[in-house]
Structures are given as structure tokens and as C-alpha cells.
Amino acid sequence: MVPQWIIEKKRNGRALTDEEIGFFIQGYTNGAIPDYQMAALAMAITLQGMTPDEIASLTRSMLHSGIILDTSSLRKPKIDKHSTGGIGDKISLALAPLVACCGIAVPMIAGRSLGLTGGTIDKLESISGYRTQLDEAAFLHVLNTCGCSIIRAMDNIVPADKKLYALRDVTGTVSSIPLIVSSILSKKLAARLDGLVLDVKWGRGAFMTTRTDAKALAQALVKTGQHLNLRIEPLVTDMNQPLGRAVGNALEVAESVDVLQGNGPADVVALTLELGARMLMMGGVAADRKQALERLRAKLQAGEAFERLKTMVQLHGGDPHTLDDPSQLPAAAIREPLPARHAGFVQTVDAGAIGRAALLLGAGRTRVTDAIDPAAGITALKKIGEAVSIGEPLVILHTNRRDCLKEARALTADAFRITAESVSPPPLMTLEI
Amino acid sequence: MVPQWIIEKKRNGRALTDEEIGFFIQGYTNGAIPDYQMAALAMAITLQGMTPDEIASLTRSMLHSGIILDTSSLRKPKIDKHSTGGIGDKISLALAPLVACCGIAVPMIAGRSLGLTGGTIDKLESISGYRTQLDEAAFLHVLNTCGCSIIRAMDNIVPADKKLYALRDVTGTVSSIPLIVSSILSKKLAARLDGLVLDVKWGRGAFMTTRTDAKALAQALVKTGQHLNLRIEPLVTDMNQPLGRAVGNALEVAESVDVLQGNGPADVVALTLELGARMLMMGGVAADRKQALERLRAKLQAGEAFERLKTMVQLHGGDPHTLDDPSQLPAAAIREPLPARHAGFVQTVDAGAIGRAALLLGAGRTRVTDAIDPAAGITALKKIGEAVSIGEPLVILHTNRRDCLKEARALTADAFRITAESVSPPPLMTLEI
Numbered sequence: 001m002v003p004q005w006i007i008e009k010k011r012n013g014r015a016l017t018d019e020e021i022g023f024f025i026q027g028y029t030n031g032a033i034p035d036y037q038m039a040a041l042a043m044a045i046t047l048q049g050m051t052p053d054e055i056a057s058l059t060r061s062m063l064h065s066g067i068i069l070d071t072s073s074l075r076k077p078k079i080d081k082h083s084t085g086g087i088g089d090k091i092s093l094a095l096a097p098l099v100a101c102c103g104i105a106v107p108m109i110a111g112r113s114l115g116l117t118g119g120t121i122d123k124l125e126s127i128s129g130y131r132t133q134l135d136e137a138a139f140l141h142v143l144n145t146c147g148c149s150i151i152r153a154m155d156n157i158v159p160a161d162k163k164l165y166a167l168r169d170v171t172g173t174v175s176s177i178p179l180i181v182s183s184i185l186s187k188k189l190a191a192r193l194d195g196l197v198l199d200v201k202w203g204r205g206a207f208m209t210t211r212t213d214a215k216a217l218a219q220a221l222v223k224t225g226q227h228l229n230l231r232i233e234p235l236v237t238d239m240n241q242p243l244g245r246a247v248g249n250a251l252e253v254a255e256s257v258d259v260l261q262g263n264g265p266a267d268v269v270a271l272t273l274e275l276g277a278r279m280l281m282m283g284g285v286a287a288d289r290k291q292a293l294e295r296l297r298a299k300l301q302a303g304e305a306f307e308r309l310k311t312m313v314q315l316h317g318g319d320p321h322t323l324d325d326p327s328q329l330p331a332a333a334i335r336e337p338l339p340a341r342h343a344g345f346v347q348t349v350d351a352g353a354i355g356r357a358a359l360l361l362g363a364g365r366t367r368v369t370d371a372i373d374p375a376a377g378i379t380a381l382k383k384i385g386e387a388v389s390i391g392e393p394l395v396i397l398h399t400n401r402r403d404c405l406k407e408a409r410a411l412t413a414d415a416f417r418i419t420a421e422s423v424s425p426p427p428l429m430t431l432e433i
Numbered sequence: 434m435v436p437q438w439i440i441e442k443k444r445n446g447r448a449l450t451d452e453e454i455g456f457f458i459q460g461y462t463n464g465a466i467p468d469y470q471m472a473a474l475a476m477a478i479t480l481q482g483m484t485p486d487e488i489a490s491l492t493r494s495m496l497h498s499g500i501i502l503d504t505s506s507l508r509k510p511k512i513d514k515h516s517t518g519g520i521g522d523k524i525s526l527a528l529a530p531l532v533a534c535c536g537i538a539v540p541m542i543a544g545r546s547l548g549l550t551g552g553t554i555d556k557l558e559s560i561s562g563y564r565t566q567l568d569e570a571a572f573l574h575v576l577n578t579c580g581c582s583i584i585r586a587m588d589n590i591v592p593a594d595k596k597l598y599a600l601r602d603v604t605g606t607v608s609s610i611p612l613i614v615s616s617i618l619s620k621k622l623a624a625r626l627d628g629l630v631l632d633v634k635w636g637r638g639a640f641m642t643t644r645t646d647a648k649a650l651a652q653a654l655v656k657t658g659q660h661l662n663l664r665i666e667p668l669v670t671d672m673n674q675p676l677g678r679a680v681g682n683a684l685e686v687a688e689s690v691d692v693l694q695g696n697g698p699a700d701v702v703a704l705t706l707e708l709g710a711r712m713l714m715m716g717g718v719a720a721d722r723k724q725a726l727e728r729l730r731a732k733l734q735a736g737e738a739f740e741r742l743k744t745m746v747q748l749h750g751g752d753p754h755t756l757d758d759p760s761q762l763p764a765a766a767i768r769e770p771l772p773a774r775h776a777g778f779v780q781t782v783d784a785g786a787i788g789r790a791a792l793l794l795g796a797g798r799t800r801v802t803d804a805i806d807p808a809a810g811i812t813a814l815k816k817i818g819e820a821v822s823i824g825e826p827l828v829i830l831h832t833n834r835r836d837c838l839k840e841a842r843a844l845t846a847d848a849f850r851i852t853a854e855s856v857s858p859p860p861l862m863t864l865e866i
Binding site: 008010034037040042044048169172 | 437440469473475476477480481604
């Protein structure tokens with residue numbers, strides 16, 4: 001097979017065979033096919049699309065570029081949750097221990113932040129001592145002991161995705177449904193899941209800016225899951241305003257602790273329960289949504305889920321007392337409230353602008369090699385529909401970078417639109433897709 | 434400027450600015466932008482197209498990646514001819530000296546063969562001693578002395594095209610009109626022409642398989658020429674059957690000598706005269722087509738054009754006596770006629786299949802590093818409309834590779850369709866586009 005003939009075939013809008021896709025991904029992984037040919041094919045895929053069969057085949061080829069974990073020793077249903085990413089999305093931190101308390105095993109392989117969206121791995125690393133890289137045996141040990149473990153991907157899991165993701169980032173081929181689907185699902189299949197609950201986000205702070213695009217991505221994910229025998233339950237959720245009131249790594253850990261202690265922002269709690277209920281139903285440990293929600297609420301109220309998170313942190317080498325006293329988490333030297341200039345009701349909070357402000361404050365990275373400041377970010381964020389009086393803080397900015405403060409302040413102020421009439425909050429979730 | 438933002442803009446179908454195109458081409462030429470980003474942009478251009486302004490801007494950026502020749506010492510109108518390439522297209526060899534005899538300067542920078550289409554440079558190199566690489570001073574000396582010189586591009590002429598052409602060849606981005614136009618015209622502009630006559634070919638043996646595509650390419654070339662103040666006269670010509678009766682390097686030199694001696698196949702003579710007439714009119718040395726054709730025919734008949742070719746060859750270090758006695762050109766050990774299996778009239782001769790057969794016999798290369806055999810190829814080719822009797826040769830195969838003969842024979846036999854009814858030859862040229 002000749003790589004350029006395969007590129008030309010896709011350029012002409014024709015479907016590639018299993019053999020052609022396998023040849024290309026294998027060649028790219030082992031270095032026989034250079035970056036420039038992969039870049040040309042990725043752009044052709046971005047513009048010409050792929051059939052469901054092709055997406056399944058691409059996902060399978062990516063999966064088989066590396067090892068598949070042997071999770072057969074786990075005696076519980078293995079259900080994971082994946083979010084396509086957004087601003088203030090810390091759901092995994094409370095969700096994984098919560099559903100683990102209900103008899104689900106959650107072998108979660110998570111990512112770092114890049115661009116505007118946060119990464120669960122960076123959030124966990126703000127807890128002193130937490131090791132995000134475990135080998136297969138240690139990962140299985142944590143899972144067998146406490147039912148959940150959140151790690152970053154080992155080097156030999158889907159190496160094709162590691163190479164291809166970095167290439168897509170610099171070749172304008174990130175926003176392609178076939179490439180997104182194969183990237184997400186190949187990593188999930190490497191953990192041999194029984195089911196996956198997906199949180200597909202749309203809006204100003206998400207990859208997909210419209211609900212229509214998010215639905216199309218959700219449908220492609222479900223369809224590919226069917227091809228590959230992976231049950232997938234998608235939820236399409238709003239990411240026009242940030243999720244919760246905190247954005248930034250240690251700040252989001254603290255908000256997750258609030259949730260596990262029975263408090264926390266209403267949207268974070270509601271989404272955690274909704275995603276959790278689906279995981280319980282998929283795993284067969286709850287008969288219906290009502291029963292599932294009851295079990296989850298009971299585990300939250302009894303403090304069991306919070307204890308489970310502390311156990312998981314301890315098994316990863318982290319200090320669980322940090323969670324009992326979040327003031328021990330990294331804290332920023334500068335904490336500055338941003339006062340409202342008008343009284344009224346919050347009409348919009350541009351999640352994209354809040355994400356850019358948090359990045360400027362030090363909470364994110366624009367290149368994979370950038371360092372992040374775990375203490376930086378935003379808290380006390382006013383939500384759409386809430387009333388504000390003049391001078392009342394819209395947010396509190398946390399940073400150690402005085403030089404970026406002015407720009408972050410302006411960005412944050414511009415993110416808010418305040419109106420005289422009362423505003424109803426938008427629906428967070430689209431339950432049917 | 435960030436390369437991936439420019440790629441994304443083109444991916445989304447938007448027009449790039451002069452600055453963006455200049456930044457990209459300059460960065461690619463000096464190595465700041467890697468092959469994989471250029472490959473992604475080339476694919477986005479291939480699938481999303483470019484506006485006339487963008488194509489002009491791309492051509493200008495390519496041109497300025499290298500030096501521009503100072504041809505101001507030439508006191509004659511500088512007119513060149515360019516063909517998009519086909520099987521048996523040896524027109525330049527007779528045309529350049531012929532129009533030079535009529536007072537036109539022809540500073541022709543030509544290419545090597547790649548894939549099925551032949552290259553003028555390889556044809557000239559079958560003449561013992563001919564140097565195809567001259568520096569600027571030597572090139573101008575030949576032009577001032579005999580009015581025409583055919584060389585390959587110096588390293589510092591349009592270096593962006595050298596890099597980009599090699600990349601396009603392996604990334605499925607060869608057949609893009611904006612990329613073809615900028616590649617052709619940047620090199621022509623580097624010779625500061627006063628005008629360019631274009632032979633845009635379509636059919637089984639050409640890049641563009643339909644006449645519609647060839648017309649679109651011709652129109653894009655003319656339009657871009659207008660943007661860049663280069664007068665262009667296009668001719669769209671048929672390349673479904675090979676041009677002339679000979680395919681292969683030394684074999685085509687011999688056929689060109691036939692033409693210059695007043696013989697040669699009718700189609701080669703007709704196309705040489707038609708293209709030459711346009712060059713004379715563009716250069717202002719003939720008032721109209723009738724006068725131009727008369728002058729060209731007179732120079733052919735007087736043998737002046739043949740003498741001019743010998744002078745050019747001598748000035749390039751080649752042996753002109755080879756042209757007086759073409760039996761001194763490289764000759765193949767095996768010369769085998771391919772007999773017709775049926776009597777009748779030639780209905781089609783698939784130029785693509787003939788090109789592949791000639792390549793197998795040793796006349797072409799599939800990679801730029803392949804060596805070619807100057808003696809290999811095909812002669813005595815029957816043309817559409819001609820009558821053949823059983824056993825009469827359809828072609829004569831010339832090769833030094835006995836092992837490829839069987840496959841070449843089968844390919845050639847399949848290229849011919851013979852029918853019982855008489856057939857009219859198709860029109861060679863489309864005069865208006």
C-alpha cells in the first residue's frame with residue numbers, strides 16, 4: 001500500500017478500508033509514515049468526514065497501537081465517565097468516589113488541561129503527593145481496594161493517539177468528529193469498560209459551539225460504541241457559562257470537597273447526580289433513575305463518598321488531610337474581588353472568556369510544556385439568573401502573577417452581561433439527543 | 434501569526450490575506466514552518482480552493498522565495514511556452530529554436546519527467562554532452578547568442594516550489610488548481626517573461642482528465658497572469674492519445690529532428706505551428722496568425738530552425754552531429770514490433786496506458802531519484818483513425834529490460850481499441866476556452 005494513494009482516496013471523499021486505515025495508523029505509530037502524510041490525511045478526514053464503519057475501524061487501529069489493560073480481576077461492573085471538556089468541569093473528582101461507593105468500578109484514565117479546558121490530572125496534582133502515573137498493577141490494586149482510580153495514560157496505552165493528538169493541535173485538525181471520537185474511545189476501550197457515560201458539552205466554553213454540533217458528536221460516539229461493543233450513554237450539557245463557581249486546579253478540588261460534604265453549587269451537584277445515576281443503571285446496580293438517585297444522595301449525605309475520595313487519594317500517595325482542611329491546598333498571594341459596575345441580574349457569563357482569564361492568572365497552559373500554577377483561578381462566580389448589587393463581587397480572582405491581573409480583570413468583566421430584567425437560568429442538560 | 438490559525442482559516446473555507454500567505458511560504462522556505470503544517474494547509478487548499486487574489490498572492494510569495502533572473506540585456510521579446518504535460522509531448526525541442534529564428538527570445542526553464550509525463554530536460558540529456566544546468570550568466574549568453582536556451586531551474590529559483598512540489602507529490606495534493614497555477618507561474622515569472630503560451634492538456638494521459646477541468650485550469654492561469662501582469666495565451670489540447678508517434682527520451686529527440694527537417698507526425702507539426710504562431714503574435718513579430726504561420730513554415734522549410742537547434746545544443750556543450758545522424762543517439766538492445774490481432778481502424782489509443790508501458794520499458798521514473806534509460810520507449814505508434822491489417826505493427830517497443838517486456842506488451846496491446854468501422858480523428862486543439 002502507498003500512503004499517498006490512501007490520502008488521495010480520502011481527499012476524493014471515498015471511504016477507506018480497514019486495511020488502509022490499519023496500514024496508515026500502524027505506519028504512523030512506528031514512524032514509517034511521516035508526520036506530513038498523517039497531517040494531510042487528518043485534514044482530508046476533517047473536510048471529507050468518515051462513515052461509521054471507518055470511524056470504528058480508525059478507533060480499533062488506534063486502540064491496537066498499544067496495550068489493552070487486563071481488568072478481568074475487577075469483579076464489579078467497570079463504568080467510566082468522559083467529558084469533552086469545559087470551564088470549571090470538576091465533576092470526575094466527586095463522581096468517581098461517589099459511584100464507587102455504590103458498587104461500580106471506575107478505572108478512569110484522564111488528561112491534562114490544554115488550551116482553555118481544564119484537566120482532571122492537573123487538578124489532582126494540586127493535592128500534595130498525589131501520583132497520577134501508576135503502572136498497570138498499581139492501578140488495579142487501587143481499583144480493587146477502593147473501586148476508583150484516576151490516572152493519566154501510561155506511555156504504552158494508545159501511543160498513536162499521543163502522537164496524533166499533538167499533531168492535530170498544530171495542524172488545524174482538532175475539531176473533526178471522526179478524529180475526536182477515535183481519540184476518546186480508543187483510550188476508553190484500552191481499559192476494557194463495560195459502559196461509558198459521556199458528557200458532551202456545547203457553548204462558549206466548549207469545543208463544539210452549538211448544541212447541534214454537540215448532538216452530532218454524541219451520536220457519532222454512540223454509533224461507534226455500538227460498532228465496538230461498548231455501551232455508551234450520552235448527555236449533552238450547556239457550557240455557555242462555567243460549571244459551578246470555581247475555575248482553577250486547587251480551587252476546583254476545594255469545590256469538589258464541598259459537593260462531597262453535601263454542599264457545593266447546584267449545577268455541579270445536579271450534573272454529578274445525573275451522570276452518576278446513569279453509571280449505576282448501566283452497571284446494573286440500580287433498577288431505575290429514581291432508585292439510583294436515592295442511593296447516590298444517601299452516600300453523599302452519610303459522608304461515605306467523601307471518605308472514599310480520601311482513601312483514593314491516600315492510595316495514590318496523596319495526603320488526605322488536605323481534603324479535610326482545604327486551606328492546606330496551594331493558595332495564591334493575590335485574591336482580588338471584581339466588583340459589579342451595575343446592579344441587576346446576570347444574563348450571560350461567557351465561559352470562554354472566563355477560561356482565558358483563568359489561563360492568564362496561571363491556571364492553564366497554552367503548550368503541553370507550560371507549567372501551571374495550582375493556586376490560580378477564579379472563585380465565587382455569580383451564575384446566570386442571580387441578582388447582583390453595585391460593588392458586589394462578580395468573582396474573586398486568585399493569582400501569583402501581578403502583571404497579568406489587569407488583562408484578566410478586563411476579560412472577566414467583559415464576560416458578564418448584567419441586565420435590569422430578571423433572567424431564568426438556561427437548562428443545564430439535554431436529556432434526549 | 435500562528436501557523437495553525439492560518440490552516441484553520443483555510444479549513445473553514447475563508448480567504449487568506451497576502452500577509453498570511455507570505456508568512457506561511459516564507460516560513461516554509463526557511464524551515465520555520467515544518468512539512469506537516471504545510472501538508473495540512475496544502476490539503477485544505479486542495480479541498481477548499483482559493484480566490485483569484487489568493488492564487489496571485491501565493492504565486493508572488495513563491496516567486497519571492499528565490500531570485501529573479503535579470504533578463505534585461507535581452508533585446509528581443511521574451512516569450513515562453515509551457516505544457517501541463519502529457520505522453521509524447523516533445524513540442525519544446527522543435528518549437529524553441531523555430532520561434533527563436535523569428536526574433537523571439539525563449540528563456541525556457543523546464544522540468545524532469547515524473548510519473549507518466551515526460552520531461553524536456555531528460556529528453557535533452559539523451560544528447561551526448563548537453564548540460565541542462567547553467568548559471569545565470571551562461572544562460573543569458575546562450576540566449577543572446579542563439580535566441581533560445583532550455584535549462585533546468587537553478588537551486589535559487591523559486592526554492593519554495595522545489596520543497597512544496599516534492600511534498601505535494603507524497604501528500605495527495607498534486608491536483609489542486611491553486612497549487613498548480615502558483616507552481617507554474619512563479620517559475621515563469623522568475624525569468625521576467627513578456628508573455629507565455631500555455632498548452633493545457635486533458636485526457637487519459639494528462640493531469641486533468643476532462644476538458645472541463647483543463648479549461649478551469651487554463652482560466653485560473655490566465656486570471657492569475659492578469660493579476661501579475663503576465664500575458665498568457667492558453668490552448669486546451671487533447672491528450673487522450675499520445676502526441677506524435679514516439680514516446681521516450683532519445684526517440685522523441687529523433688522525432689523532433691524529423692519535424693525540423695520538414696517531416697514528422699501531422700499532430701506534432703500542427704501543434705508546434707499553432708503554439709509558435711501565438712508566440713510570434715504575442716511578441717509582436719507577426720501581425721496575425723496567417724503571417725505568423727507563413728514565417729514559421731518558411732523557417733522550417735529552409736532548415737533554419739534545425740540549424741538553430743544544433744547551435745543551441747552546441748552552446749550547451751552537446752554534440753550537434755548527433756542530430757544530423759540520430760542513429761548516434763542511445764539505442765535499445767531490444768526492438769520488438771507489436772502486431773495487431775485484428776484488422777480495422779484505430780478507435781482509441783489510451784495515452785495513460787502507453788505512458789505506463791514506456792515507464793516499464795525504462796523511459797520514465799516513479800521517484801525523483803530513479804535513473805531513466807534514454808533509449809527506451811515506443812515508436813511507430815498508430816494514431817486514431819488509421820487503418821491496420823492483421824499482423825501489422827501497432828507500435829515498436831524499445832527496451833534494455835527483457836524482464837519488463839511481457840507486462841509492457843500487454844499494457845500496450847490493451848491501450849489500442851480496433852474497430853471495423855472507419856473512425857474520424859478527434860480534434861487536437863480547442864481554440865477558444
